[in-house]
Amino acid sequence: MKKNILYTITPKDLAGHLFEVTLTVAAPDPAGQVFSLPAWIPGSYMIREFARNIVQIHAESQGDAIALRKVDKHTWQAASCAGPLTLRYEVYAWDLSVRAAHLDQTHGFFNGTSVFLRAEGQEDVPHVVDIRRPDDEACGSWRVATALPELKAKRYGFGTYVAADYDELIDHPVEMGNFALTTFKAHGVPHDIVITGRVPNLDIKRLADDLKKVCETQIALFEPETRRAPMRRYVFMTLAVGDGYGGLEHRASTALICSRSDLPVIGKKEMTDGYRTYLGLCSHEYFHTWNVKRIKPDVFAPYDLRVENYTTLLWLFEGFTSYYDDLVLVRSGLIDEKDYFKLLAKTINGVLRGSGRSKQSVAQSSFDAWVKYYRQDENAPNAIVSYYTKGSLVGLALDLTIRSQTKGKKSLDDVMRALWERFGRDFYEISAESGRGISEAEVEALFDEITGLSLKRTLRRFVHGTEDLPLAKLLSPFGVALAGSRKEARPSLGARITKDGNDSKLANVYEGGAAHRAGLSAGDVLVAIDGLRVTAGNVDILLNRLNIGDTVTIHAFRRDELLCVEAVLAADDAPQMNLTAEMKPAAAARLRAGWLGRF
């Protein structure tokens, strides 16, 4: 009989950012037990090679050292031994993101993908982990937050936790430290909010009240009858920093990073842009609890964490999640329709900004996420389209299409529920190894079956085509106008310009714009426009005295070489679309209430 895999993890050197990990296999493979660390973390589609942070690794069995052979960049094989076999290794943890591990005097955080080697061939047995308190008096009040089930530990305490298999072990990140904590229930299920970092006057009660609305709206969307959440408990863990943004989804938790200023302040009740952004991020990661953590593309069931897992479907798993994240805010009453239209306009303008949208479809963007979306360079706006933002607009376009063509009887919600019922609800009951994902052909067929419409051609055009989505036409039956504003056209260099110390630097040069035609490149530092010095942030001031069509002399440094070029200023073609609610007939009002109304 196979025995449990046992780990210990100890924050060993806070100042040196080292976790010490031991892994014991009771019955190692007689041919020589193989161990490996994932090359990527689910939800973040890039090869990250976490094994590069393993500082030293040794194997032993019953007091004897056992030879350990490195097989490839993230794989080791121990010499044959009777067992039990124990590995002891250190992991350098100094990545301040939600994707890896971080340890210092203020807190510890890790994803299992960064710290827990996999005992190959023994993935399906229970994996027990003893999370140990750092041996430092200053950490006496530290607590532990994780959705990993406790075995011999009090809730929020150090001690042993257990996962049913390796797949589950690495899907519950762990936070430790002196964090702020509160709990609320969403349709009966406890949800923890854990905030790490110094946040004066944090209004954690408001956060709990608002997130409860987000969570209950989503639970009701997927399970309108039973209102049953897909997990026994859930943890929102957030690291608040001076300036940061990011999140990663897990089956019963999410790890987030945000700017301190985004979090609500006691006594201040307004909905700031920052707080709305933070709630949108929480809503996004929570929606993934259904869409990608349980409803999955076929190639993710199971994940192969050694190599890239190519799917054309991230427009559904990330794009639709992005569509619903803000939609849930309006449906739960946290923002109003006007604010929602502003957010939609921002997404539409962002997608229209890049000429890459006419070269890459969202299906291609999904497939190439590993080398393009996740590894963007200065040419990204001219070369790629985001399966997040354009994917969310594909979700919107399909939702509006279904709602108008069925006169409000069906919607994208029905498609999401069908995906949930057929592929998601039982995913972990069947086990991660045998739970089934969905193929693109099945997605297409499901849209037609659930809506009773013939959407295949439309879906293909939206997903595999590169033309702009007909959003103005689709919004019209809902009494919503999408149109460009009549702002005065201003002269522009056709580039995104960022501050670099006291300089202005071209961050992106848009294809066909004035800077491109003049021969300027991303990375060039502007020195002067028509003999007037450019400093950080004064480019618009200089340009505003000039006219569209003027030829200007631009001095710029490329590396340390001075360039002088002539540029013809063009009209700023940054899209300025707005959505406005119009006076509307009753039919449009009904359609819009079904789309945006309280859920």
Ligand code: ZN
């Ligand atoms: Zn996402």
